[in-house]
Amino acid sequence: MITKPAAISRRSALRGAAAGLGGVLLTAGATGCTAQGTDAMPSGDDAPSPGAAVPGQDGRRVLLACFSRAGENYHYGGRTKLDVGNTEILAGMVSALIPCDVHRIEAAEPYPESYDATVARNVREQDQDARPAILNPLAAVGRYDTVILASGIWNVRAPMIMATFAESYDFTGKTILPLTTHAMSGLGTTVRDYRQSCPGATIGEGLAVKGEEVRNAGPGVGSWLQRAGLLPARR
Ligand SMILES: Cc1cc2nc3c(=O)[nH]c(=O)nc-3n(C[C@H](O)[C@H](O)[C@H](O)COP(=O)(O)O)c2cc1C
Secondary structure, three states: OOHHHHHHHHHHHHHHHHHHHHHOOOOOOOOOOOOOOOOOOOOOOHHHOOOOOOHHHHHEEEEEEEOOOOOEEEEOOOEEEOOOOOOHHHHHHHHHHHOOOEEEEEEEOOOOOOOOHHHHHHHHHOOOOOOOOOOOOEEOOOOOOOEEEEEEEEOOOOHHHHHHHHHHOOEEEEOEEEEEEEEEOOOOHHHHHHHHHHOOOOEEEEEEEEEEHHHHHHHHHHHHHHHOOOOOOOO
């Protein structure tokens, strides 16, 4: 889905409202990781319109690249069925607070609905150091200063498709901010992994949110964005 600049304006308005209210409880954003903005879209027939990324705080242009899987998932030691992936909900909070282009990374071969089958596939992919193909690769990341890499944690690291994404571009001079949802592993090895995948980039402070508690993450997300200089500090 491609969202026109008006949608970015709406997010800017939401950001202003949220910043003004301070500590506002953010609910799950409807936008989630759904592709937003004009650089954040599949390659192919949909050519990006140049210069459409909206500058945010201090003129910084932000890309939020997100991989999230709905379906059967881990939940406090048991299982639950997620209609929307946890990281997609978290990404919706970020995109409601700051102007950014959102790119939802889709696997060319979708991951199974079953949790156990997904665990098994991920173990295979990690063992093989695989780079699962992306269905909708971004054309370029050149216009962005800051790239938020958002995903769940699978077997203590980001899903291997995040390595596919991170190794597809030159992030030299950009700031990478890891953003994860997880059960107990926090950021896992994402900081180390992105440092390796994105030589020349600065890996900034990451944020890890427990998947089961993602709907309460709004205040923490706001503080993190403030510390990253992407959201004005409250007065
Ligand atoms: C294949 C698989 C492996 C996982 N491995 C871990 C893990 O090692 N550590 C952890 O804390 N959580 C692990 N989890 C839980 C997920 O990180 C957590 O549910 C996350 O919020 C999922 O994000 P998503 O719904 O956006 O895909 C795993 C989940 C899956 C599906």
